Amino acid sequence: MGKLYMVPTPIGNLKDMTFRAVEVLKGVDLILAEDTRTSGKLLKHFEVGTQMHSHHMHNEHKTTEGIVKRIKAGENIALISDAGTPAISDPGFLLTRACVEAGIEVDCLPGATAFVPALVNSALPNDRFIFEGFLPIKKGRHTRLQAISEEQRTVIFYESPHKLLKTLAQLIEYVGEDRPVSVSRELSKLHEETIRGSVKEVLQHYTERPPKGELVIVLGGKK
Structure with a gap:
């Protein structure tokens, strides 16, 4: 075999x-x-x-x-x-x-995966965290966001660049504008960057500078 x-x-x-x-x-x-x-x-x-x-x-x-x-x-x-x-x-x-x-x-085999460096780069607590993958596009999205709003552990999920602004705006609706968040994009590539701040601040940043490339969102847990 x-x-x-x-x-x-x-x-x-x-x-x-x-x-x-x-x-x-x-x-x-x-x-x-x-x-x-x-x-x-x-x-x-x-x-x-x-x-x-x-x-x-x-x-x-x-x-x-x-x-x-x-x-x-x-x-x-x-x-x-x-x-x-x-x-x-x-x-x-x-x-x-x-x-x-x-x-x-x-x-x-052990090797590359995007959410681990994004979590470490976020400077948010990484002793306990959950990985959500991609959020549902329609069905189940409200339920998932509601659960995330109550989660005390750091939450990690993937997002595409053309949906990032919508997702950050929804996070403000569900978790508030002051929740800490980190968005990493183009990890390990030439234009890699990580933007940290409140959800409101990061949304403002990417509203002014539309994102490109693969994205990982790391959201601080509820205190």
Whole structure:
């Protein structure tokens, strides 16, 4: 029986790729990639010639069973996402669960993920925190924001640049304008920045300077 490897990839800076990750990707029989075009550039950079198949949120329900059969037949397969650690706000959970249920060993390598450096950079308490991923767009958003407003631990979630202003404005509505918040963008990239302050101050900053790139919001807990 083979093994499933969950392999983190850089969230920006290619130097964050680990030696072990490259070694695993070169040694497996197949690489499953969220976007083969994006991952193709990464694999070419590290001279990885392993065959690659597409595995993403739109086809994972259909492909998982076949992948499990291939691993049970003896193949070693690695899963990568476009950036960061698979299954963290990316495809991977369904396949991991299916492999565990089938008695297949799953090996998740340590590596890049956006919310950890954002949390540390925020200077907000990090001894206890929760990670919310992306907030619901419509259904369930009110309920989630209401729960966040009462949360005493630091809260971390991802947001896209074109929705940031709306989300910060909603946070003012639910948690108040004075709650401390930190927004990190373009982590590990050339234009990386972290803006800290009250929700009102950070909203004002990005109202004047529309954000670009991937964003992580870190919100202080209720006192």
